[in-house]
Amino acid sequence: MSSRKEPDSKKVPKKTRFSRRGFLAGMGITSGALTTGVLTPEAEAQSAGVAGPGEVPITLQINGKARSLSVEPRTTLLDAMRHRLDLTAAKRVCDRGTCGACTIIVDGKVMYSCTVLAIDAQGRKIETLEGISEGRRPHPVSTAFVNNDAQQCGYCTPGFVVASKNFLDRHPNPTEEDVMKGLGGNLCRCGTYMGVRKAVLEAATQMRGGRNA
Ligand code: FES
Ligand code: FES
Secondary structure (H helix, E strand, O other): OOOOOOOOOOOOOOOOOOOHHHHHHHOOOOHHHHOOOOOOHHHHHHHHOOOOOOOEEEEEEEOOEEEEEEEOOOOEHHHHHHHHOOOOOOOOOOOOOOOOOOEEEEOOEEEEHHHOEHHHHOOOEEEOHHHOOEOOEOOHHHHHHHHOOOOOOOOOHHHHHHHHHHHHHHOOOOOHHHHHHHOOOOOOOOOOHHHHHHHHHHHHHHHOOOOOO
């Protein structure tokens, strides 16, 4: 007569303390990333310690104010300002750093905002055309552009005004040749260069308190 052999309790493996779920949780991988066994781009980026590709919160210092917004890391400063912050003076024309229509001032220097990522502009002092007026009065450069008919379609004009203001802050008493060289990074397809030069020279006089050099 055979009797059922009882399992040898010494040979029964102890229940492991690790479950598959616990192991994956310990690896910092979310269940949503595992539906196919392949990491989603978000989970991959998260595990690599990089921002994105989804939107991330950022804060920009623009025209003296802290502005908080969320953008994908690939978003340019130009697009962030225009589409998220309603700052539309800077124009998107070439979108590749050649025309100057998107010119802004960053830490005191002119910059093409289409060539800077918004996420990289955090902590920097950003000025746009919207921020350079004097209270409710337009900046003397803006007034001089109107006085000298220095625009036609106007697409290049905000960039020119910002670049001119920054140029005059550094060169208060320029010659016409200085103006030509100083604004060499801005293009006008309508050909308003003569008016722009006259406007900048007039603004220079105004900014010196109306005194001639
Ligand atoms: S739009 Fe940025 S340089 Fe042309
Ligand atoms: S006024 Fe048209 S591009 Fe300059």
